[in-house]
Amino acid sequence: MNVMAKAEKKISSAFIYFFGSFGGILFGYDIGVMTGALPFLQADWHLENAASLVGWITSAVMFGVIFGGALAGQLSDKFGRRKMILMSAIVFMVFSVLSGVSPDMGETSAYYLIIVRMLLGLAVGAASALVPAYMSEMAPASARGRLSGLNQTMIVSGMLLSYVVDFLLKDLPGEWAWRLMLGLAAVPALILFLGVLRLPESPRFLLRKGDEAQARRVLTYIRKNPAEIDQELASIKETAKEERQANSKTSWSTLFSSKYRYLVIAGVGVAAFQQFQGANAIFYYIPLIVQKATGQAASSNLMWPIVQGVILVIGSLVYMWIADKFNRRTLLMVGGAVMGLSFILPAIINWMMPNMNPMTIVVFLCIYVAFYSFTWAPLTWVLVGEIFPLAIRGRASGLASSFNWIGSWLVGLIFPIMTASMPQEAVFAIFGVICILGVIFVKTCVPETRGHTLEEIEEQGTNRGRVKASNPEN
Template sequence: MTEGKGVEARKIVGDFNPSKKPKSNKYAFGCAILASMTSILLGYDIGVMSGAAIYIKRDLKVSDVQIEILMGIINLYSLIGSCLAGRTSDWIGRRYTIVFAGTIFFVGAILMGFSPNYAFLMFGRFVAGIGIGYALMIAPVYTAEVSPASTRGFLTSFPEVFINGGILLGYISNYAFSKLSLKLGWRMMLGVGVFPSILLTLGVLAMPESPRWLVMRGRLGEATKVLNKTSDSKEEAQLRLAEIKQAAGIPESCNDDVVQVTEKNTGEGVWKELFLHPTPAIRHIVIAALGIHFFQQASGVDAVVLYSPRIFEKAGITDDTQKLLATVAVGFVKTLFILVATFMLDRVGRRPLLLSSVGGMVLSLLTLAISLTIIDQSNSKLMWAIGLSITMVLTYVATFSIGSGPITWVYSSEIFPLRLRAQGAAAGVVVNRTTSGVISMTFLSLTKAITIGGAFFLYFGIAAVGWLFFYTVLPETRGKTLEDMEGSFGTFRAKSNNTNNNGIENGNSKVPQLQMGTNLQP
């Protein structure tokens, strides 16, 4: 970065100082809310299927293996949408990709709601899965690209907030429609998913296009207008534009409203740069992004959320209504703690919050595994063990939601350079959904093979390995601009540097020692 840009950066360093309370930007906040609503689609499907599966099995007379496949296969179907979403969003823009996601899910929800048999229901989940894949990839990317650096962690945690909100809505829908007839109840549960997709498609019409996508397309005039609205100050908007132009290969001196762009800026050759010939920094970024997605799901969160009625049944709750009410409690706790997390991301930082969260998950999984094993081996009803199991389920989802849940999407959407962001985020979603699909489609078979307690011992071991991975591989990213992020990667160390690029050390304000854009090592 040039000396002139460094001087300008020092003048506005306060805008990126995470210890300084940022100016509220209602326009960026509104954009993040609208974009993140796409995540309701996945959340609602996860929540509603946990209860609907009870009635689907009875109505369609299918086996546990077929239920496993039905519940988990949507994650694998979503891979199609995720793989296509990177190129689609580079082609038609982030905004219209969100519209496309909502439209596809709308069709899928209609098909599931009118399913006459198991095969037709699987087709409906195939269509809905593609829409979910698009939504999962594009929401965090758009939100990261439109957010000012000072509140990017807060705003890019919104997709996870809406996933949890969708899960809670799904649980409530299960309880609300559980009193209907067997044939109508589960179809209503699945069919009402059309309403979030309609609201999403209409809401997107009020959103601007991502300023970074506009620059990639050479539409500098439009990008400038969006940056002026979504930045904390005019100076920050100018700096963001200069850094995006530099990342996109457009001369800083170019001030035309529309410029010609090269093929590199439209997504050509991205996969080669990510996986075949990466620089040390890009290799580190790819490992970090794919690793955080893998461990988020491999620690068993979807097994807990999707099969919570089965877990509560194993713990001693047998009445359908009580099981569904218990799942509503799970959804409420998840939603409550994800809201807490959104206000901590830009204050505490990604790394300490993630390590604390996963540490809590490790302890709760171990305790849950022990309590379920005691219940399984006991001939009498142990109320203390039942209470402990339920408490540990709630503790697990709380600790997941306060860190691992939102930080996975925040972190993976902000660390990729502009030219690689859409495709890199799509690769992360592919790992996320594949792992989720494997966990979802093996849980019931796993519990039969090694008992339900044994399954949670396995998830405990994976979560413990994940904690070590995060401690070793992931540097702090709080307060850095998206264009400055690449300099924090490239060297693997066991401990992250405590000083960020704004001179913030141990959370206390300090005189800035480095220019914005200086390459930092983790």
């Protein structure tokens, strides 16, 4: 035991936070990798006119994510955050390799790849749920905001990494290019697995299992002040007690009681709007978008995803700088308005000037990505983490996450089908209208959470419920 403790004490807090958030790399890589792989896959399997199959292959991961996050949350309460992250890394490695070695059997191959990517999505969903939970339980309260930003930076860095890998492999023979792009996702999964092997379990999980001595030992790795450790242990115990009491008194119907309905609609609505605004249409299909706009082969347009990835990484850093300087609602409304105009203006310009430079739409998409990267992308999860009272937090957060993943899956699925049946300027204009509706929703339905305690936010919901109850016609 003493030898183990000495070995564990060599783990630095920087190492813990880095590999604790490294799961975001996996999530980001798999969001982005199909962007470059899809043009080669389409050509290799002759899927150029199979819009629905292309949509399913691309969005299959997100379909799996819908279930992976919920499943991992349940299992991590039983087996621990660390063990489930390790298991997710193994599943990710296995199904990444199986994606890369997909058999070439005509249309049957497409169905094989769809199923494999759905199973891969279970690991992606688990990582996306477990990593923020682990980080929040390991980080000191004063650093949780910055470390939340670190997780977002890891995700977009994973996307950028996948775009760079796609670009470097684009000159290989078509069949080898897409297979390696998908298969190499196993490499960051292996790095995550090896890193997490050295990570300790979270103190909160250890306390739930009654191992206070080990929980205290873990806290000594990441806290310097013994008094702070004692205070945090007491706080974790009290919070766990409150959560047990809250969970025993609530059900799904509680979410829609007059006291909480306002806050649930606000949090779930923001999570849903984030995806239905169409961001993933750009992240998944930018080479095909450029191909349709310019006539150039999609496989020769793999520099554009790198541009988008760089914008996303810069935007995540900008968010970390401005996060606590502006109100959440202000950033969401400004970001949503610019995003909406970035989608709608190309359709208007194309209608007024039919000979518009086809690259105009790509320039506007870059503007969209820039504003999305430091507003709706990170702030959605900040707001969801702040807006739900303790009594309903678990169920409401899960509901918000489910709506978000469903939106991500549907956008990835229907975008190629929509662009096959109408001009893509019109498709983006539809997403632009959804962005504007999101702005209206934030203005009318979402409370400000910056600078407010959870109790103050809950009081807003209670007051709104009283007003609705006394004025039922409203």
